[in-house]
Amino acid sequence: MRSIKIQLLAVLAAAFGLASLPGQAQMQPAADITNARDIAIGVCGTCHGPHGNSINPMFPRLAGQHAWYLEQQLKAFRGETRGDPYAIAYMWGMASGLSDATIDALAEYFAHQKAGPGKPHRPAVLAEGKAIYDHGIPSQGLPACAVCHGPQALGDSMHPRLAGQHAEYILKQLASFKSNMRDVAVMHGVAGTLHDGQMKAVADYLESLP
Ligand code: HEC
Ligand code: HEC
Structure with a gap:
């Protein structure tokens, strides 16, 4: 099951250029920023929801989260310093090809989405x-x-x-x-x-x- 998901991710990542050669993304920050919204909706959105209000509780909500915090977490996934089996399985690969400029733009995108309503409890x-x-x-x-x-x-x-x-x-x-x-x-x-x-x-x- 997990390997099928990872294969799917690889396909998605390739389609959106996330798997580009190391260093290549850093050379084209402007293009990265233009792509960030497409990546947010088309790639990140498959798990986190297109506007960052994920339904499945395995995937954290990103809508309305602070841009600086999101940026730090994406860099921690990219640098492989934020551990945990889910982080390793899902986010290390996702973040590995992201340039600083794309990370900034993705963080801004999700920070500006409206956070969804809370859920009732006893x-x-x-x-x-x-x-x-x-x-x-x-x-x-x-x-x-x-x-x-x-x-x-x-x-x-x-x-x-x-x-x-x-x-x-x-x-x-x-x-x-x-x-x-x-x-x-x-x-x-x-x-x-x-x-x-x-x-x-x-x-x-x-x-x-x-
Ligand atoms: C296949 C599913 C999947 C995709 C696609 C995905 N993520 Fe994640 N993401 C996860 C999971 C699972 C976690 C929780 C990791 C953990 O539990 O430690 C996570 C965690 C995060 C966090 C940490 C949030 C917090 O509150 O600390 C950020 C930020 C994040 N993802 C951003 C992104 C961005 C940006 C993209 C697109 C480039 C993306 N994710 C694509 C599954 C995914
Ligand atoms: C002294 C400050 C401090 C206190 C008190 C504190 N936190 Fe935190 N908390 C942090 C910081 C800083 C982070 C971000 C860690 C990082 O950079 O990864 C954090 C992160 C978290 C996260 C991860 C959020 C995410 O999106 O992944 C959770 C959950 C959390 N705190 C819950 C709590 C709860 C519940 C309490 C009280 C019982 C609490 N915290 C008390 C400073 C604090």
């Missing part, structure tokens, strides 16, 4: 998730997520927007931070402090936000 779970998000858990030494990700979880350039993100994706990232497959010191500390039920509550709360 009020009791939402209340628990919101309490953790807003106040942290002092007895466990957990800081409030809001301190970094903002009161409405809209983030800022250095901290990703979490509002409306798929709960399943959020849980998977927290697990990857915890195991250091996605190696980010500050989130390793945060994820290591949360119990499974608390992670689920905060992920459901975030998914519910517009």
